[in-house]
Amino acid sequence: KQEVTQIPAALSVPEGENLVxxxxxxxxxxxxxxxFRQDPGKGLTSLLLIQSSxxxxxxxxxxxxxxxSSGRSTLYIAASQPxxxxxxxxxxxMEYGNKLVFGAGTILRVKS
Amino acid sequence: ETGVTQSPTxxxxxxxxxxTLRCSSQSGHNTVSWYQQALGQGPQFIFQYYREEENxxxxxxxxxxxxxxxxxxxxxxxxxxxxxxxxxxxxxxSLAGSGGLDTQYFGPGTRLTVL
Numbered sequence: 397k398q399e400v401t402q403i404p405a406a407l408s409v410p411e412g413e414n415l416v417x418x419x420x421x422x423x424x425x426x427x428x429x430x431x432f433r434q435d436p437g438k439g440l441t442s443l444l445l446i447q448s449s450x451x452x453x454x455x456x457x458x459x460x461x462x463x464x465s466s467g468r469s470t471l472y473i474a475a476s477q478p479x480x481x482x483x484x485x486x487x488x489x490m491e492y493g494n495k496l497v498f499g500a501g502t503i504l505r506v507k508s
Numbered sequence: 509e510t511g512v513t514q515s516p517t518x519x520x521x522x523x524x525x526x527x528t529l530r531c532s533s534q535s536g537h538n539t540v541s542w543y544q545q546a547l548g549q550g551p552q553f554i555f556q557y558y559r560e561e562e563n564x565x566x567x568x569x570x571x572x573x574x575x576x577x578x579x580x581x582x583x584x585x586x587x588x589x590x591x592x593x594x595x596x597x598x599x600x601x602s603l604a605g606s607g608g609l610d611t612q613y614f615g616p617g618t619r620l621t622v623l
Contacts, residue, residue, distance in 0.1 A: 498550030
């Protein structure tokens, strides 16, 4: 059974810092891994999707890496801004067909 | 291109009642998945519909049921509501068969409160 863990559970940083969020999964036979952002009480916004054949994906100040063999992914946020404050979730498919297993998320607060 | 929409936004019910939540998938998408997100937790997979057929189910009792219509919109029905059903219910659409590039697009969710 696939399990996803995210560390840390919460993070508070001053504006401008670079930061890393961690995600680990127990079954390395994944097709892809997706990072999402969730604002309080809102739906999920997809940030990055990394295919199993890829090692990283970049979008603006965000960079996500994937190491299937060790069951880990990291989300790197450069030059953090107060607008980055949100919960960040990672998810992997249970099986082909994109039925996702989510971690509990990392709550990020960027202080101005 | 329209995004995923859900209705209603908020809903308050009492224990034992029944509820129907609705989701319109993103244009061109043929797969809809439903998730339950309790406060402070990640979303939990309820079930998925692909071309009007159930295509996988998570660890939820039969009182959670669904439908997908020919236009790929979907409903989630919950019977005999319990207090623990209080959660944010998220709908996600994707295009199955897109070679693994099937990013899921989530709606804004329906906040259900059971009293």
